[in-house]
Amino acid sequence: MTKIGVLALQGAVREHIQSLEACGVEAVAIKRKEELQEVDGLILPGGESTTMRRLIDKYDFMDDLKAFASSGKPMFGTCAGLILLAKNIVGYDEPHLGLMDVTVERNSFGRQVDSFEADLAINGVADNFTAVFIRAPHIVEAGENVEVLSKHNGRIVAAREGQFLGCSFHPELTEDHRLTAYFVKMVEEAKQKQLV
Numbered sequence: 001m002t003k004i005g006v007l008a009l010q011g012a013v014r015e016h017i018q019s020l021e022a023c024g025v026e027a028v029a030i031k032r033k034e035e036l037q038e039v040d041g042l043i044l045p046g047g048e049s050t051t052m053r054r055l056i057d058k059y060d061f062m063d064d065l066k067a068f069a070s071s072g073k074p075m076f077g078t079c080a081g082l083i084l085l086a087k088n089i090v091g092y093d094e095p096h097l098g099l100m101d102v103t104v105e106r107n108s109f110g111r112q113v114d115s116f117e118a119d120l121a122i123n124g125v126a127d128n129f130t131a132v133f134i135r136a137p138h139i140v141e142a143g144e145n146v147e148v149l150s151k152h153n154g155r156i157v158a159a160r161e162g163q164f165l166g167c168s169f170h171p172e173l174t175e176d177h178r179l180t181a182y183f184v185k186m187v188e189e190a191k192q193k194q195l196v
C-alpha cells in the first residue's frame with residue numbers, strides 16, 4: 001500500500017493525515033529522520049517556515065530530506081512547506097531545502113488580511129476549489145519547467161515541477177480532498193516507475 005509521510009516537526013500535521021486517509025492511503029507523521037525511509041512521498045505542512053527550519057536543523061533532517069528528494073520521491077509543500085521547498089525566497093540570501101525552481105515571497109497578501117478564502121481553478125484538479133489562505137506566501141517567479149496550476153488575483157498560488165508540488169494555501173483545512181488526491185496520484189505514479 002502507498003504510504004505518505006507528513007513532516008511532523010511543527011504545523012498542521014493531523015489534518016493532512018486525515019486528508020491522506022480520506023484519499024485511501026496510509027499516512028504517517030514523520031518525527032525522526034529515519035522514518036523517511038518508510039514512505040513513498042512526503043508532505044511539508046503549513047506552519048511557520050522559520051520555526052520549521054530551526055527544527056529541521058535541530059533534529060538533523062536536512063541531508064535526509066535532500067536525499068529523499070534525490071531519490072525521486074514526490075514532495076508536496078503547503079504554505080510554509082512551499083517556502084521550505086523553494087529555491088529562492090524574497091529577502092533571503094539562502095533558501096531552506098532549495099528544491100523547487102520557484103521564487104516565493106512570504107506573507108505576501110497584505111498584513112491587514114491575515115487569512116481569507118478564495119475559490120480557485122486548479123489545472124488538472126478542480127474548477128472550483130475553496131482555498132484557505134493564512135499569512136500565505138505566493139510564487140513571484142516560476143522556472144521554465146514549472147507548471148503553473150493556479151493563480152489568485154494574478155498571483156501564482158499552486159505549481160508543480162516534476163516530483164514537486166507546492167501551494168500557497170491550506171488544502172487540508174476543508175473537506176475537499178482533490179488536491180491531496182492529485183498528490184497521492186503523483187506518488188503512486190512515481191512508485192510505479194521505480195518498480196518497473
Ligand SMILES: NC(=O)CC[C@H](N)C(=O)O
Pocket residue numbers: 045046047048049050078079080081083106107134135136137
Ligand atoms: N500558514 C502558513 O504556513 C504561513 C506561513 C508563514 N507565514 C511563513 O512564512 O512561514
